Each structure stands twice: as C-alpha cells, then as structure tokens.
Amino acid sequence: MSGVIVCIDDEPAICRILGSVLRETGASVETFTDPHEALRFIRDNDVAAVVCDHRMPALSGLEVLERMEKCIPFLVVSGDLDAAELTGRVPGVTAVLPKPFHPARLLELARLHMQGGG
Amino acid sequence: MKHVSLPISATHRLFAEVVRTLPLAAAVFDRDMKYIAHNDSWVTTHGYHDDRELIGRSHYEVFPEIPEAWRDIHRRCLAGATERRDLDVFVRADGGEEFLRWVVAPWREADESVGGVVIYAENITEQIQTQRRLGERESLIRDLFERSTVGLNLCTLEGLWLESNPAFLDIIGYSREEADGGLTYWQLTPRKYDADEAAQIESLRTTGRYGPYEKEFIRKDGRPVPVRLNGFLVERNGTQCIWSLIEDLTGQRALEARIEEERLKAIHASKLAMVGEMAAGIAHEINNPLSIIGGYAYTLRGAIARGDTGAVQEALDAITEATERAGKIVHGLRKFSRQSGGDARAEVGVDEVIADALNLCGARVRTRGVSVTRDIRTTARIEADAIEMSQVFVNLLNNAFDAAGPSTEPWIRVTATDGPEPGWVTVLVEDSGPRIPPEVAERIFRPFFTTKKVGEGTGLGLSISRSIVESHGGTLTCDPGAPSTRFVVRLPAATP
Numbered sequence: 001m002s003g004v005i006v007c008i009d010d011e012p013a014i015c016r017i018l019g020s021v022l023r024e025t026g027a028s029v030e031t032f033t034d035p036h037e038a039l040r041f042i043r044d045n046d047v048a049a050v051v052c053d054h055r056m057p058a059l060s061g062l063e064v065l066e067r068m069e070k071c072i073p074f075l076v077v078s079g080d081l082d083a084a085e086l087t088g089r090v091p092g093v094t095a096v097l098p099k100p101f102h103p104a105r106l107l108e109l110a111r112l113h114m115q116g117g118g
Numbered sequence: 119m120k121h122v123s124l125p126i127s128a129t130h131r132l133f134a135e136v137v138r139t140l141p142l143a144a145a146v147f148d149r150d151m152k153y154i155a156h157n158d159s160w161v162t163t164h165g166y167h168d169d170r171e172l173i174g175r176s177h178y179e180v181f182p183e184i185p186e187a188w189r190d191i192h193r194r195c196l197a198g199a200t201e202r203r204d205l206d207v208f209v210r211a212d213g214g215e216e217f218l219r220w221v222v223a224p225w226r227e228a229d230e231s232v233g234g235v236v237i238y239a240e241n242i243t244e245q246i247q248t249q250r251r252l253g254e255r256e257s258l259i260r261d262l263f264e265r266s267t268v269g270l271n272l273c274t275l276e277g278l279w280l281e282s283n284p285a286f287l288d289i290i291g292y293s294r295e296e297a298d299g300g301l302t303y304w305q306l307t308p309r310k311y312d313a314d315e316a317a318q319i320e321s322l323r324t325t326g327r328y329g330p331y332e333k334e335f336i337r338k339d340g341r342p343v344p345v346r347l348n349g350f351l352v353e354r355n356g357t358q359c360i361w362s363l364i365e366d367l368t369g370q371r372a373l374e375a376r377i378e379e380e381r382l383k384a385i386h387a388s389k390l391a392m393v394g395e396m397a398a399g400i401a402h403e404i405n406n407p408l409s410i411i412g413g414y415a416y417t418l419r420g421a422i423a424r425g426d427t428g429a430v431q432e433a434l435d436a437i438t439e440a441t442e443r444a445g446k447i448v449h450g451l452r453k454f455s456r457q458s459g460g461d462a463r464a465e466v467g468v469d470e471v472i473a474d475a476l477n478l479c480g481a482r483v484r485t486r487g488v489s490v491t492r493d494i495r496t497t498a499r500i501e502a503d504a505i506e507m508s509q510v511f512v513n514l515l516n517n518a519f520d521a522a523g524p525s526t527e528p529w530i531r532v533t534a535t536d537g538p539e540p541g542w543v544t545v546l547v548e549d550s551g552p553r554i555p556p557e558v559a560e561r562i563f564r565p566f567f568t569t570k571k572v573g574e575g576t577g578l579g580l581s582i583s584r585s586i587v588e589s590h591g592g593t594l595t596c597d598p599g600a601p602s603t604r605f606v607v608r609l610p611a612a613t614p
Binding site for chain 1: 408411488
C-alpha cells in the first residue's frame with residue numbers, strides 16, 4: 001500500500017483517534033484540524049485516501065471534496081443526524097461513516113477503499 | 119275723528135300714553151274698518167314703513183293682502199263677537215311670513231251699539247323661529263341618542279338609571295321598561311370592581327369626569343360583557359347626575375385573544391423549529407465525544423497489551439473528559455425540553471439563564487475556535503419562564519456564532535450588569551461580526567427578516583425573541599452605535 005491517509009477533523013481529540021486507528025492499516029497517517037492546510041498537503045503529496053469530518057467551521061467536508069483536484073477515495077465521518085443521506089448521493093463521496101463510529105468499521109472501510117481505489 | 123272729540127282728562131292722557139308705548143300692537147277701527155287710533159307697536163309690528171298717516175284710512179287699503187278669513191273675523195266681531203288666536207300666520211305682500219297672536223274685540227258706543235273693533239296683536243315670529251330651531255336641534259340630538267352605536271346612559275349619583283339609549287340596552291340585554299323601572303348601575307356591576315369603582319367616583323368628585331375605565335357589566339342573561347366607560351357630571355333639575363358613554367369591547371377582546379393565540383402559536387412553532395435545529399447540532403456535539411470514547415476504548419486494548427501506561431492514562435483522561443462533555447450537553451437539553459406549562463414563570467438567576475444557554479450551544483461554539491467570554495457582574499434574579507428565556511439567549515448566541523464565524527479571531531462576549539435604572543438588569547450579547555447598520559437595526563426584528571443564506575435561518579428567531587422578552591416586561595434591541603454586533607436585553611429584576 002502506497003500513499004498517506006489524510007484525516008481532517010476540527011477537533012484534535014478526534015484527529016488523534018482517527019490517526020491511531022488508521023495506522024493499524026500499516027499506512028502512514030497525517031492529521032489536520034485545519035482543512036486548508038490539509039488541502040495543501042493533498043496537492044503536494046501522494047495521498048491514498050482522505051477521511052474527513054463534515055461539519056467544520058472553516059470548510060465543510062463537501063467543500064474540501066470540491067477543492068481537491070485529485071480523484072482520491074473520500075470517506076466522510078460525520079456526527080450529523082442526516083449524514084447517512086450523503087451516501088451515494090454526492091459524486092466523489094466514497095463512503096459515509098456516522099459518528100459515533102466503531103474503530104473496527106473505520107478500519108474495514110479504509111482497507112476496502114484503499115485497495116479498491118488504488 | 120271721534121276720539122278727538124272725547125273729553126281728555128289727565129287719566130285718559132295717562133292711559134293713552136300707556137297704550138302708545140305698550141309692546142303689544144293695538145289699533146282701534148270704526149265700523150268701516152278705518153283707523154281711529156293705533157299705538158307705535160302697531161306700525162313696527164306690521165312692518166309699515168309708509169310715511170302716510172294711517173288714521174282715517176281703511177285697514178284693507180293699507181294692507182290689501184289681508185286674507186278673506188280675517189275679513190270674516192272682522193265682520194263677526196263688528197257683529198258683537200270677540201275672537202282670539204294664540205298662533206296665526208300672516209303672509210305679507212312681500213312673501214315674508216309672520217307669526218301673530220291676536221285678539222279682535224268690538225268696542226261700544228254710549229248706547230251699547232258696536233262702534234267698531236279693537237285689534238291687539240303680538241308678533242311672535244322670533245319666538246316661533248327660536249322654538250323651531252330648538253326643536254330641530256332637539257330632534258337632531260334625539261337621533262344621535264337613539265341611533266348612536268356607543269351606549270349612552272344617564273344615572274343618578276346613587277346609580278339609578280334615568281336615560282338609556284338603545285345601544286346601551288343592547289349591551290346590557292335589558293328592555294327599556296326594565297332599565298327605566300328602577301334598574302341600577304350596581305345591580306349589573308360585579309363586586310370585584312369595588313376598588314376600581316371607588317377610584318372612578320373619586321375622579322368624578324375631584325375633576326367632574328371619570329374614565330376611560332374598563333370593566334364588565336353582568337347582562338340580563340348572566341353573561342359578563344367587557345365595556346369601556348367614560349363620563350362626566352351634569353346637573354339635571356337641580357340634582358347631580360352622571361352621563362356615561364359605554365363601548366362594548368367584546369369584539370376587541372376577541373381580536374386581542376386571537377392575536378395573543380397567534381403569538382403563542384408562533385412562539386411554540388419557533389420553539390419546535392429551534393429544538394429541531396438544536397437537536398441536529400446537539401447530536402453532532404454528542405457524537406463527537408462518543409467517537410472519542412469509542413476510539414480511545416479501542417486503543418486502550420493495544421496500550422494495555424503493550425503495557426504502555428502513558429497511553430492508558432491518556433486514553434482514560436480523554437474518555438473521562440469526553441463523558442463529562444456529553445453529560446453537560448444532555449443536562450442542558452433536559453432542562454430545555456422540560457414541560458413548559460401555562461404558568462412556567464419562576465424566579466431564576468440571570469447567571470443561570472446565561473449558563474444554560476451557553477451549555478446548550480457552547481460546545482458548538484468552543485470547538486470551532488470562537489473564544490467565549492462570560493462577564494456576569496450582577497446577582498439579580500428575574501421572574502421568567504426559564505425555557506423561553508434560554509430560547510432567547512440560545513438564539514442570540516447562535517446568531518453571534520454565525521456572525522463571528524468569518525472573522526479572523528472570532529469572539530463572543532456575554533456581559534450582564536445591573537441597571538441602567540435601579541431594578542433592571544442588562545445583558546449584552548456581542549460578537550466580532552461587523553456592526554449592524556442603523557437602517558437594518560430595527561428591521562431585523564421583523565418576522566421573516568434574515569441576512570442568512572436561504573435554508574440557514576427561519577427568519578423568526580429575533581422577532582420571537584423580542585416578543586418573549588417583551589412578554590417578560592423587558593426590551594430587546596440592537597445597538598447600531600456599538601463597534602461590532604451588539605444585542606441588548608433589558609429585563610426587570612424580580613423584587614426580593
């Protein structure tokens with residue numbers, strides 16, 4: 001597996017959790033609380049997948065997706081009640097993982113789409 | 119000229135002088151209706167402006183317009199009859215009408231034969247015209263009284279009804295016979311108005327007027343009818359009476375009740391909308407700590423297996439903190455959703471209301487890097503529906519959050535102080551968003567006014583918030599003079 005997994009969540013504690021769970025895939029993980037910083041990193045690096053919160057003050061998850069110039073598997077992690085409705089509705093959203101999530105389910109999705117997506 | 123040949127004594131001279139200056143018009147005629155004598159009033163009363171002497175000329179030659187009916191009267195009187203009329207109309211040659219009261223009587227010669235007639239006449243045109251004008255005025259006023267839609271009533275100081283118009287009878291539901299038959303004000307006034315009545319009577323006593331005064335009358339059918347009264351003292355036959363104007367407020371009260379009902383419905387609808395909006399936000403805020411708890415629990419297994427006590431400690435701290443965070447939010451929510459009954463007002467500290475509101479939307483604000491300052495410089499308590507009041511502050515804080523969001527260093531400041539007058543509390547909700555221009559400052563309180571994007575706000579928040587604050591006797595305004603966004607809530611403090 002090549003490439004880095006990028007995690008974006010405005011809450012540092014969530015970033016730390018996402019990081020430590022996703023490292024179990026064997027891939028290296030970079031976490032960002034600032035979506036703009038994350039977008040710069042994605043542009044300049046070989047990124048295998050993006051795991052992104054939806055509701056953030058600076059940019060929403062979908063706005064991050066819009067601004068990405070690459071086609072990379074994009075997992076939305078959201079605590080919004082209607083987040084599940086995004087699945088299959090928004091082009092580019094690979095999967096939606098509602099919060100609270102079971103870390104095993106996160107791992108499963110990451111492994112599935114990183115393999116499938118490249 | 120027979121009178122010239124009569125011997126004139128001093129008494130006669132005096133008598134002639136009295137007759138001459140009498141305000142009553144008098145003239146003496148011979149059998150041919152030729153003038154023998156007349157006084158000054160005769161000439162003025164008949165509007166005779168000719169310089170020619172009347173004496174010796176025929177009455178019918180001087181006044182050819184004298185109707186046949188009068189000539190008949192003269193003939194009858196020359197035959198010995200005496201006739202009088204209290205009111206007669208004489209149409210002059212120029213078409214003018216004159217109203218006269220007259221007496222025609224024969225006068226007799228020494229041998230008792232009729233020598234002619236004496237006519238006494240009084241021009242009562244002016245009195246008649248005045249009477250007519252008064253009559254017209256009275257009928258006009260009577261019409262006003264009978265057909266007015268405002269109830270009119272005259273009663274004695276003891277409350278006995280003397281005059282009632284149909285509108286008033288309609289309001290109280292009694293017939294005229296019943297109202298005029300000894301019904302009194304007090305029979306129709308519920309006892310609960312005793313103190314108010316005393317105040318109105320005092321006003322009558324000192325100023326001669328009372329009202330506007332709102333009360334109820336008990337109708338004949340037992341139903342209370344809301345009315346507004348005002349009136350004044352008048353004198354009638356030497357005794358003092360009260361004229362009252364009575365308006366039926368039934369329609370107005372029904373309208374007011376409907377407006378109030380609509381207001382409560384709007385508050386309820388906005389409460390539901392806000393609860394829905396908050397539920398979404400709160401779900402997000404609770405799901406985040408739950409994610410942290412679940413995630414750290416998962417990593418704990420590995421940390422324990424590795425014997426990494428540092429990682430175990432970090433996970434446990436994070437779990438504890440996340441649990442507390444979720445708990446606070448749930449606590450705030452429980453308070454908010456508590457059953458709001460009809461009379462949900464109770465004394466509550468201003469600091470408590472603000473703390474509740476901050477707990478409800480504080481998590482949202484804090485995690486987004488908006489710095490929140492709470493500066494409570496009062497211990498005042500307010501008489502409030504805590505839920506409604508939290509709703510106001512949640513709304514203001516949510517607005518502040520939305521306004522502050524785009525600024526580089528977003529902040530929100532909530533300041534509570536005593537004042538500006540004793541017995542009042544002022545709460546300022548300020549944020550780093552741009553100041554609100556004066557031309558918008560008042561419009562933002564109108565229903566459906568919103569500066570937010572379509573779908574983001576209901577446009578009802580501020581109008582409902584203002585209505586809630588006002589129903590608590592306070593004011594909610596926007597201060598366009600402040601350097602940034604500033605909303606000002608003023609509330610009367612509960613009296614200790």
